[in-house]
Amino acid sequence: MKARLGILLSGRGSNFLAIHRATVRGELAAEISCVIANRADAPGLLKAREMGLPAYFVRTRGDREAYETEMAALLEQHRVQLVCLAGFMKILGPVLLRQFAGRILNIHPALLPAFPGLHAQEQAWRYGVKYAGCTVHFVDAGVDTGPVVAQAVVPVLDDDTPTALADRILEQEHRLYAEAIKFVIENQYVIDGRRVMKKK
Numbered sequence: 359m360k361a362r363l364g365i366l367l368s369g370r371g372s373n374f375l376a377i378h379r380a381t382v383r384g385e386l387a388a389e390i391s392c393v394i395a396n397r398a399d400a401p402g403l404l405k406a407r408e409m410g411l412p413a414y415f416v417r418t419r420g421d422r423e424a425y426e427t428e429m430a431a432l433l434e435q436h437r438v439q440l441v442c443l444a445g446f447m448k449i450l451g452p453v454l455l456r457q458f459a460g461r462i463l464n465i466h467p468a469l470l471p472a473f474p475g476l477h478a479q480e481q482a483w484r485y486g487v488k489y490a491g492c493t494v495h496f497v498d499a500g501v502d503t504g505p506v507v508a509q510a511v512v513p514v515l516d517d518d519t520p521t522a523l524a525d526r527i528l529e530q531e532h533r534l535y536a537e538a539i540k541f542v543i544e545n546q547y548v549i550d551g552r553r554v555m556k557k558k
C-alpha cells in the first residue's frame with residue numbers, strides 16, 4: 359500500500375517536485391494525494407496543476423481556525439496520511455496540529471536549532487559558520503522547533519555567496535526529504551522525548 363502524502367507549499371515547489379520524482383521512480387512507496395498552496399500564484403501550485411495532481415489554493419489570511427479547517431478538510435478528503443511542508447511559510451495552529459498530530463514533516467535549510475525562520479542560508483553565511491545544511495523535522499507549534507528526523511551537512515566555502523550556498527543546500531534538501539519521508543512512512547523510528555531514533 360502506498361502512503362498518501364499531502365504537500366503544503368508557498369512558492370517554487372522544488373522540494374515538492376523532488377518528492378514527486380522519488381515516488382515516480384519507486385524510491386518512495388508513496389503517492390502525492392494533494393497539493394495545497396497559500397499563494398494563488400505559487401509556481402509549485404501551477405506545476406501541480408499541470409501534472410494533473412489535485413491542487414488547491416487556500417488563502418491563509420485572517421481567521422487561522424477557519425483556513426486550517428478548510429485545509430484539514432481537503433487533506434481528509436484525499437485521505438492524506440502524512441503532511442509534508444515544502445516551503446510552506448506559515449506557522450501551523452492547533453487545528454492542523456491536532457488533526458495530524460505526529461504526522462507533519464517540514465524541511466528547513468539550516469542545521470536546526472541554528473538559524474530558524476526566514477533566509478536561513480543567508481543567516482548561516484553571514485554568521486560565518488563553516489558547516490551549514492538542512493533539517494527534516496516533525497512539526498510542532500513553534501518556528502522550526504519540532505523533533506529532528508534527519509539532517510545533512512553542507513560545508514561553507516571561503517568563496518561562497520548566499521546563493522551558491524543555498525543552491526548546494528537545496529540539492530541536499532531534495533535527497534534528504536525523500537529519505538526522511540521513507541523513514542517515517544515505513545515506521546522505522548521511535549521517539550523518546552525530542553529524540554527520533556531508528557528502531558532496533
Ligand code: GAR
Nearest residue numbers: 369370371372373444445465466467
Ligand atoms: C526550501 O529551501 C525550504 O527548505 C525552505 O523554503 C525553500 C522552499 O523551496 N523552507 C523554509 O525556510 C521553512 N522554514 P522550494 O519551494 O523550492 O521547495
